[in-house]
Amino acid sequence: MTNKAHTTVLNRLLARYQGTSPPHNPIDVVAGDLQIAVETTATLNENLPELLTLDGPIYIAVTNQESLTEALRLTAGTKIGVMNSRGDIVQRAGE
Numbered sequence: 001m002t003n004k005a006h007t008t009v010l011n012r013l014l015a016r017y018q019g020t021s022p023p024h025n026p027i028d029v030v031a032g033d034l035q036i037a038v039e040t041t042a043t044l045n046e047n048l049p050e051l052l053t054l055d056g057p058i059y060i061a062v063t064n065q066e067s068l069t070e071a072l073r074l075t076a077g078t079k080i081g082v083m084n085s086r087g088d089i090v091q092r093a094g095e
Contacts, residue, residue, distance in 0.1 A: 003040065005040060005063035005064065005085075006038050006040060006063060008063075008085075009038045009061055009062075009063050009085050010028050010029065010038050012085070012086065012087060013028070013029045013036055013038065013061055013083075013087045014029055016086075016087045017029060017031035017034060017036070017087065018031060019031030019034070019036070025047075026047045026050050026051055027054070027058075028061075029061075033056055033057060034057055034059065035054065035056055035057065035058050035059070036058075036059045036060075036061050036083065036087075037051055037058070037059070037060050037061070038060075038061045038062075038063065039060050039061070039062055039063070039067065039071065040062070040063045040064075040067055041062075041063075041064070041066055041067040041070055044060070044062075044067060044070055044071055044074055045074070048060075048074055048075070048080070051080055052078060052079070052080065057081065057093040058079065058080050058081065058093055059080070059081040059082065059083050059089070059093055060075065060080055060081070060082050060083065061082075061083040061084070061085065061087060062082070062083070062084065062085060063085055064085060068082065068084055068085075068090065072090065072091060075091065078094075079093060079094040080093060081093030081094075
């Protein structure tokens with residue numbers, strides 16, 4: 001599911017990290033070893049279990065402050081890192 005905020009963040013991250021957008025969900029941006037899933041508050045709970053099964057550095061990039069707070073809460077103690085809507089790392093990914 002994509003919306004305007006998702007598309008805006010996705011395009012921003014593609015430009016910033018010079019990545020590609022693979023057709024495979026739940027990853028939206030791949031840049032080298034970096035894998036980023038753009039999530040909204042509505043999609044965080046739904047997609048987190050699948051993200052936890054992936055290898056390598058995985059980040060969730062959120063679309064707004066509300067989803068940033070929720071992403072930090074949901075990923076506490078996991079290997080998933082969190083980025084804000086500009087692609088700044090707020091919580092580093094664990095391996």
